[in-house]
Amino acid sequence: MHETMVAQSIFEIILEQAKQYNTTAVSATISCGQFNPINDEVLNFAFEIIAKDTPCEGMTLEIIHIPLRAICKGCKNEFDFDVYKPMCPMCESCEFDFAQDAELLLENIELKDPDTK
Numbered sequence: 001m002h003e004t005m006v007a008q009s010i011f012e013i014i015l016e017q018a019k020q021y022n023t024t025a026v027s028a029t030i031s032c033g034q035f036n037p038i039n040d041e042v043l044n045f046a047f048e049i050i051a052k053d054t055p056c057e058g059m060t061l062e063i064i065h066i067p068l069r070a071i072c073k074g075c076k077n078e079f080d081f082d083v084y085k086p087m088c089p090m091c092e093s094c095e096f097d098f099a100q101d102a103e104l105l106l107e108n109i110e111l112k113d114p115d116t117k
């Protein structure tokens, strides 16, 4: 399953960070695009299992879904692609190209301040 692989790879990165500072992780923010969407619930569930009994246990994951950008072939307007209204909001043309989709990215990791434990 896609989410399990994602959970595993972000877990490894976060764990590395936590170990480096000899602390535990509090939260992390991940962003992803639309062609490879992540189910928040499935990801959180998979992460919970992987993170059990590690410095990442109990941390929260925030997943930001970045909209896919499209560029109108008619008026060159760039807009957020909406699957329910797939047309250019400027000229209502249905002819457009997709811009590059956002990649899965680990945006931010928040570690517990070692001094406050």
Ligand SMILES: [Zn+2]
Pocket: 072, 073, 074, 075, 076, 077, 088, 089, 090, 091, 092, 093
């Ligand atoms: Zn247009």
